[in-house]
Structures are given as C-alpha cells and as structure tokens.
Amino acid sequence: MRLSPSRRKPHPDSFAIALLRAVLACTVFVAMAQTDLLFAQTDTESGWFNADRTQALVLGIVLTGAILLYVVLAASGRPLFIRKIAGLETVEEAVGRATEMGKPILYVPGLNDMDEVQTIASMNLLGHLATIIAGYDSRLHVPVRKSLVMSVARETVQQSYLSAGRPDAYQEDDIHYVSDAQFAYAAAVDGIIVRERPAACFYLGGFYAESLILAETGNSIGAIQIAGTARPPQLPFFVAACDYTLIGEELFAASAYLSKEPRMLGSLKGQDAGKGIAIVFILAGSALATLESVTGNETVREVSQIVLWLFR
Amino acid sequence: MDVTLQLWIDAALTLMILSFLYRDNPFYKFAEHLFVGVSAAYLMAIGFWDHLVPNLLGKLFPSLMSGVVPGAVGRSPDYYYIIPAVFGLLLLTRLVDRWAWLSRWALAFIVGGSAGFNLPRFLDSDFIIQVQSTMVPLVVLDPAGNLLWGASFSHIVLVLGVICGLVYFFFSVEHKGILGHVSRAGIWVLMVTFGAAFGYTVMARISLLTGRMEALGAWLATMF
Secondary structure: OOOOOOOOOOOHHHHHHHHHHHHHHHHHHHHHHOOOOOOOOOOOOOOOOOHHHHHHHHHHHHHHHHHHHHHHHHHOOOOOOOOOOOOHHHHHHHHHHHHHHOOOEEEEEEOOOOOOHHHHHHHHHHHHHHHHHHHHOOOEEEEEOOHHHHHHHHHHHHHHHHHOOOHHHOOHHHEEEOOOOHHHHHHHHHHHHHHHOOOEEEEEEEOOOOHHHHHHHHHHOOOEEEEEEOOHHHHHHHHHHOOEEEEOHHHHHHHHHHHOOHHHHHHHHHHHHHHHHHHHHHHHHHHHHHHHHHHOOHHHHHHHHHHHHHOO | OOHHHHHHHHHHHHHHHHHHHOOOOHHHHHHHHHHHHHHHHHHHHHHHHHHHHHHHHHHHOOOOOOOOOOOOOOOOOOHHHHHHHHHHHHHHHHHOHHHHHHHHHHHHHHHHHHHHHHHHHHHHHHHHHHHHHHOOOOOOEOOOOOEOHHHHHHHHHHHHHHHHHHHHOOOOOOOOHHHHHHHHHHHHHHHHHHHHHHHHHHHHHHHHHHHHHHHHHHHHHHHO
16 A cells, blocks of 8 residues: 555555554654653643653553564564464465355454554454455455445455455455444344355454354354454354454454564564563562561562552 | 334334344345444434534534534634544545545554554553552461461462463463463463353343343233
C-alpha cells in the first residue's frame, strides 16, 4: 500500500513500509501525548509529569526497550525461533480444501472497530490468508460490522492479491459492510454461512455474545473452523465449536508466526521478555510476601514493599 | 402503536428468527434482512445525530446548530475541530478512485493513534495490576498465627496457575522437558477456566431465552 499517488505500478513493500512508518509515528505521538496515565496532571496542580506513575514509565521503557532490542537483533539477520502454534499449520490445508470443493472461505474479523488491537491483528492475519487464497484462486468472503474495518480489509486484501501477482482476482464486493448492530450482523453472517456453505470459516478478532451463534452455525455445515480472540469470555465457545482456537496472545503471535517477518518476530520475542519479567517478579513478590507473613520480619516487609511499589 | 399489534409483530419476528433452528427458510430471510436494514439505518441516524452533530458540527458551527445541540447557543466556534473534519473527509475520498490514496492517511492516523492511546492503558491494566494482584503470600496466617488452609490453598493455586499460564504463552522456546510439563499444566488451567466460564455464560443465555419465551407467552395471552 502507498500513502502517495503514483503513476507507476507500486512495489508491494514500498507502501507497506510507508504506512507502517505513518502508523508508528502516530503511535509514538499519541502514546507520548496520552496524558491520562503517565503524564497526568495531579489533583492539586498542573504538570507534565505525574511522579506517582514513575514506575509505570520505568516498566514501559524496560518492556519497550526489550521489544526494540529484539527487533534490532531480528533486523540484523539473527535467526529467531518461534514455537509451533497449533491451528496455524492448518490454514493452508483449509484453503486447499475449499479450493478442491469449489466453495468460498469466510473470514469474520470480529465486531470491534480499528481502534481495537485485536482487529489490527486480525487485519494482519487477513493479509496473510488473502495471499494464500490468491495463490489458490479461491473466493474470500469478508462480511464486516464496521465501515472503517471494511476500508482497511479492502486495502489489505487488495494488497495481498497484488503481492501474490493476482490483482485481477481481487473482488472488492466480497468485502462488504453488513450492519453495526451486533445481532443483526450475527443473523446476516449466519445466513451467509448456511446459504454459501463455505468450506472454511475463520473467526479472528474481538467477539462478544455472538461467538457461539457463528461458530455453531459454521459447525453445523461441516466447515473447517479456525477461531481466535483475546476476549476470555468468548474463548470457551470457540474452543467448544471450532477445530482450532488461537487463545489470547496466540492471536497476536499468529501474524509473526505466519509471516516470519523479522520485525514482528523481534516484537514477539520482546513480549516474551516481558512475560519473563512478570514471572520473576511474581515469584519474588510471592516469596517475599510469604516470608513476611510467616516471620513478620521488618526488613523483609520493607523489601516486599519496594517490589510492590514497582507494580503499584 | 397499539400494544396488541406490537406484541404480534414481536412474536412473529421472534418465531421467524427461531425458525432458523429448523433450517434456512424464507421467513428467516425476511426477518434477517429486515433486522439488518432497520438496524443499519437506525444506527446511521443515531451516529449522525449523537456523534457528528454534537461533536463536530456543534463545535464548528455552534450558531447554526444552536437549535439541535444543547449548550451551543453563544459558544464561539472551536476551529481545532477542523482537523478531525479533514480526516473524516479524507476517509470519504475512497469514493473517488483518483483520490482514494488520501484515505490511507486517515486510516494510518486511526490505527496508529489507537495503538498509542491504548499502550499506557494496557500496560497498566493488563500488566502492572495483574502482576501486583498475583504477588500474594503462599502461606496465610490469621492474627493469632494459625494457618488458614483455604486462603493458602487459594493463593497457591492462583500463583501456580498464573505462572503455568504465562509459560504456555511463551513463544520463544520449544515446549519440551520441564517447560513442556509446566506449559501443559498451563493449558489445563486455561481449559478449567474456560469450562467454568462456559457454564456461567450458558446460564446467562438461558435467562435471555426465558425473556423471549415470556414475550411469546404475553402474545399467546392476548389470544386467549
């Protein structure tokens, strides 16, 4: 994708890089300007820095630093290992099955708008999936609930078809808006499932009460179903009704896993470092709290308070 | 509208939607298309009057909107709102092929802005508060120094469950050996949690079904 017009045929990567830069610039700008948590005004006087939230800033810098470090390492060519994620191995198999059966592939990007991280992750996955589908010459059907998601999905899929060398196969009308109303959307997608009988259904993004309605309908027609969401209340329904479910962070890791793109892999490694930090502090904090509870020692109490202060 | 007529429409549409449990049929299609069309139009009108008019037009043209936006009377125009107005218009350039590329600037701002806005919020709610809540003593004593078995067991399950769950979400290392066992325990913890959540939500769904059945009951009562 590009952020400027050009008469030449665009190189697939050039616009992606330009858009990524614009997105990163906006992210950094808004994160810095976001004054609620780190740089909030205090109750009594105005100011640029909220000293009460210093530890949040420190942790933010440590976590962001770990991510940046791994991104740089990945960009320098260092191989980074990512473990196998069950479900993603079957994506190509599902697309192949749909092609053999001459049936479409349904992709539901969740109910949230583009301000939700899950939807952004879903668009990444849609891009990878569309590239595979373009290669197989199958039909991709994407009904969406939000107009902005429709715009981004169209851009993403068009770009994927372009990079796969099949711009002619891209059908804009297959990515269409349905309704903003949750259950009207669910009713319409149910209708699409039973009438078109897709061979594979993907539910990737943020879902609410309609998750089981969609997954159960897809199950009833015998479609291969791959779901993923970071909304814990909906995960049980996907686990029960789908063949594979990406649980929580697996949804965000999926795009890095599929693309093997160094920047995404580096980011994933950096997030793992964050989890490592969390485990270390949980163990240390619990051990100190246990010692404090058993011995009542004042020194242990003080050290415990320092560790707790970091996560206040 | 007459209450009886409302009940009949309500019952007819409920039955049309429920007919999907048998199979796809013209009644379900009718109800589905009606639902989609009405909701899309309704939410578009709501979006215009509840968001666009008070949040943009009311700020840029307060005198013009004084009749429909409360508090707009006497307010001077807030010209900062030209920026979101321009971004909004840029999104509409998608409708013209030649200028469609401009809409990507607005999209880039929305995606990047949302990510930046959410970064400190998620750091706080999904990391700091979660870690803090898990730093609990594994041995809980009452003020007299007696061991509280229930609370201690609960804390041990919490800490071990969180650590096993976190290990499952480690993507950098192969889940083999001890790590594999811990990760396996993590997925068990997740599945037990999902099972409990499933049962809880099914109960909530049954209450929704009861509500629909009550509506049908009220409709039947009008006939007898």
